[in-house]
Amino acid sequence: MSEITNLLLLLLVLINLYLLSATRLSTSIKFLAAQGVVLAVLPLSLHGLHFSIHTILIPLITLVIKGIMIPNMLFKAIREIEIDRENDPYVGQTASLLCGGLFIIISFWVSERLVLPLGVTSRIWVPVALSSVMMGLFLLITRRKAITQVMGYLVLENGIYAFALALVQKMPYLIEMGVLLDVFIAVFIMGIMLNHIKETFEDFDVEHLTKLRD
Amino acid sequence: MILLLVILPLLAGALLFMVRRPAWNPFVLCATALIHLVITFSFWTNEPDPAFNDWLALDALGLLFLSILSFIFMLAAIYAVGYLKEEKRLHETDVQRPHLFYASLLFFLATMSLVTLSQHLGLLWVAVEATTLASAPLIFHHRTHEALEATWKYLVICSVGIALALLGIFFLGTAIKAEQGSLILSDMLQYGVTLDTYWVRAAFIFLIIGYGTKMGLAPMHTWLPDAHSEAPSPASALLSGVLLNCAFLAILRGYQVLSAAGQAMFAQHILLLFGLLSLGLAAAFLLNQTDYKRMLAYSSVEHMGILALGMGLGPGAAFFVLLHSLNHSLAKSMLFLTSGNILLAFKSKKIHSITGLVRALPWSGFLWISGFLAITGTPPFAPFVSEFNLLGVAISGHRFVVAGLYLAALVVAFLGMGKSVLSMSQGDSSMAPAGCKEKSVLVAAPLILFLLLLLLGVHIPEVLSGKIMAAARLLGGVQ
Numbered sequence: 001m002s003e004i005t006n007l008l009l010l011l012l013v014l015i016n017l018y019l020l021s022a023t024r025l026s027t028s029i030k031f032l033a034a035q036g037v038v039l040a041v042l043p044l045s046l047h048g049l050h051f052s053i054h055t056i057l058i059p060l061i062t063l064v065i066k067g068i069m070i071p072n073m074l075f076k077a078i079r080e081i082e083i084d085r086e087n088d089p090y091v092g093q094t095a096s097l098l099c100g101g102l103f104i105i106i107s108f109w110v111s112e113r114l115v116l117p118l119g120v121t122s123r124i125w126v127p128v129a130l131s132s133v134m135m136g137l138f139l140l141i142t143r144r145k146a147i148t149q150v151m152g153y154l155v156l157e158n159g160i161y162a163f164a165l166a167l168v169q170k171m172p173y174l175i176e177m178g179v180l181l182d183v184f185i186a187v188f189i190m191g192i193m194l195n196h197i198k199e200t201f202e203d204f205d206v207e208h209l210t211k212l213r214d
Numbered sequence: 215m216i217l218l219l220v221i222l223p224l225l226a227g228a229l230l231f232m233v234r235r236p237a238w239n240p241f242v243l244c245a246t247a248l249i250h251l252v253i254t255f256s257f258w259t260n261e262p263d264p265a266f267n268d269w270l271a272l273d274a275l276g277l278l279f280l281s282i283l284s285f286i287f288m289l290a291a292i293y294a295v296g297y298l299k300e301e302k303r304l305h306e307t308d309v310q311r312p313h314l315f316y317a318s319l320l321f322f323l324a325t326m327s328l329v330t331l332s333q334h335l336g337l338l339w340v341a342v343e344a345t346t347l348a349s350a351p352l353i354f355h356h357r358t359h360e361a362l363e364a365t366w367k368y369l370v371i372c373s374v375g376i377a378l379a380l381l382g383i384f385f386l387g388t389a390i391k392a393e394q395g396s397l398i399l400s401d402m403l404q405y406g407v408t409l410d411t412y413w414v415r416a417a418f419i420f421l422i423i424g425y426g427t428k429m430g431l432a433p434m435h436t437w438l439p440d441a442h443s444e445a446p447s448p449a450s451a452l453l454s455g456v457l458l459n460c461a462f463l464a465i466l467r468g469y470q471v472l473s474a475a476g477q478a479m480f481a482q483h484i485l486l487l488f489g490l491l492s493l494g495l496a497a498a499f500l501l502n503q504t505d506y507k508r509m510l511a512y513s514s515v516e517h518m519g520i521l522a523l524g525m526g527l528g529p530g531a532a533f534f535v536l537l538h539s540l541n542h543s544l545a546k547s548m549l550f551l552t553s554g555n556i557l558l559a560f561k562s563k564k565i566h567s568i569t570g571l572v573r574a575l576p577w578s579g580f581l582w583i584s585g586f587l588a589i590t591g592t593p594p595f596a597p598f599v600s601e602f603n604l605l606g607v608a609i610s611g612h613r614f615v616v617a618g619l620y621l622a623a624l625v626v627a628f629l630g631m632g633k634s635v636l637s638m639s640q641g642d643s644s645m646a647p648a649g650c651k652e653k654s655v656l657v658a659a660p661l662i663l664f665l666l667l668l669l670l671g672v673h674i675p676e677v678l679s680g681k682i683m684a685a686a687r688l689l690g691g692v693q
Contacts (some may be wrong), residue, residue, distance in 0.1 A: 175340065179336070199615050211360060212444070
């Protein structure tokens with residue numbers, strides 16, 4: 001089973017790297033949806049196919065929220081927008097990709113020095129989660145479009161979620177559902193605000209949002 | 215019984231959200247706030263039973279913060295009803311969907327109550343994130359460009375910050391080695407010594423960055439001045455007066471776990487660092503403020519710095535830290551409510567466009583000046599007692615550098631705020647629009663807070679100091 005787990009974890013990182021180098025918003029959303037699906041399947045690869053809340057209900061909810069509903073909301077937000085591209089981000093695509101590689105190296109270096117939690121079957125689990133968190137933060141800081149910031153937040157959250165899966169035994173499923181619900185409502189409200197930004201400024205550039213300062 | 219504190223405002227909010235009858239809004243809001251207040255204070259004598267396998271329980275710390283929340287919410291609710299009515303009349307703005315504001319206020323109350331009641335650290339996180347979501351519509355209330363910007367920053371920065379706190383909680387989960395361990399606070403404290411040191415330390419760093427973002431600690435405070443100045447004044451009073459406390463409570467829960475794991479010193483060093491940073495940065499920004507609501511917001515950053523610094527001084531300061539969080543809530547809510555009266559009359563948030571406040575609005579002018587004196591720690595008001603005693607703890611612990619920096623920041627903040635408050639209060643009142651009157655309900659709420667600040671400055675009733683002492687004991691305060 002651990003080979004499948006490793007493969008899935010690797011997929012998570014590859015999607016992150018793609019998001020760092022992507023220019024088309026609609027493709028990015030599709031890859032984000034794929035990441036949601038990978039996260040939903042991940043616990044199955046870990047526990048095998050037996051019936052429990054952790055292996056049936058949580059993956060199902062993850063699939064619906066992260067794989068379907070959130071990407072749908074993002075697609076709705078970019079509809080009617082003419083420019084489907086992330087134009088001149090603060091850090092260019094190639095440089096972003098290099099930074100992504102650097103984050104992976106740092107994550108592995110840090111993880112080597114940590115005492116791994118009990119029951120973690122894959123050695124790359126923790127570094128994958130940590131590097132996702134870093135790449136999410138990086139996307140948030142270096143992109144100009146409000147919608148890409150939401151995607152950065154989601155990549156970050158997915159990284160944290162991947163870490164949580166590693167210690168799923170200690171997390172009650174009600175809390176996991178609460179976390180999923182919070183993220184869902186957060187993206188829902190951000191989606192509403194995205195629509196307001198779009199109506200007011202006719203695009204998503206956060207440069208419009210720099211009026212308030214000291 | 216404690217479940218009612220969350221469910222009641224949740225249902226009341228849902229009711230307003232769905233019924234959409236403007237006449238219902240004020241009544242449902244105030245009635246819910248009153249019932250919430252009565253239930254909360256009934257817990258002062260009858261300790262409630264835990265619910266949901268100890269996931270929800272009310273300990274002394276939770277009770278203290280819940281009481282502050284419930285009391286200030288009551289006043290803010292009454293004020294909000296009068297404020298929105300006056301705003302509609304004076305500014306002739308027709309706010310779309312007013313029920314959304316009322317419903318969000320009630321959701322906000324529900325989620326903050328859940329923060330004070332959560333004993334499971336995961337649930338606590340869910341509750342803190344939910345407070346962000348419930349309060350975002352409050353900030354967006356006026357639907358201007360500025361409100362849009364403030365709401366966007368608030369949503370993104372706080373959600374990201376709090377996401378990092380979630381990672382911190384998972385690190386704590388990783389640190390658990392004991393078989394019976396769980397993320398319930400009592401279990402964490404009981405098996406504290408068995409926690410893995412490295413993971414616990416890493417967890418605390420993420421917790422303080424995450425919840426510190428919400429609490430407004432520098433350098434993660436950037437959303438705070440925008441959000442607190444763009445929100446309508448009753449909402450600002452709640453954001454500053456009670457929401458920051460809720461985030462502080464979440465950090466204190468982390469501190470409790472670290473203490474149990476024998477890492478209290480590590481936590482204190484980090485708290486001290488963030489405390490000094492916030493104090494210094496806020497003092498610098500207070501010197502040259504042009505917007506009086508932003509000035510109040512930076513003052514909140516300063517006081518959150520004082521709270522973090524106080525915890526950094528060690529358990530001996532715990533009592534005064536908790537007392538100060540109460541005092542800050544009272545004083546800052548009073549100032550934000552008063553700022554609402556000024557904004558209604560003058561229609562400007564700029565300091566230089568307001569003069570002759572005392573003559574134009576005698577009550578609000580008086581409250582504005584006394585609020586300034588209270589928040590800057592001038593006797594005889596209550597914050598003086600807590601700020602002065604914190605200085606005493608620092609000096610008796612031979613931390614002279616910390617004490618010196620702390621004192622310097624307080625003086626700079628006093629000068630910076632004093633300059634602005636005086637220039638607003640004095641002078642001729644010709645800039646005041648003609649015929650502005652102060653509604654009694656808009657004066658009553660801050661006036662009650664003023665009287666309380668005066669009373670607590672002179673004498674702290676035994677029943678209150680007993681409750682604070684009990685809460686301080688949970689933080690290792692030796693009394």
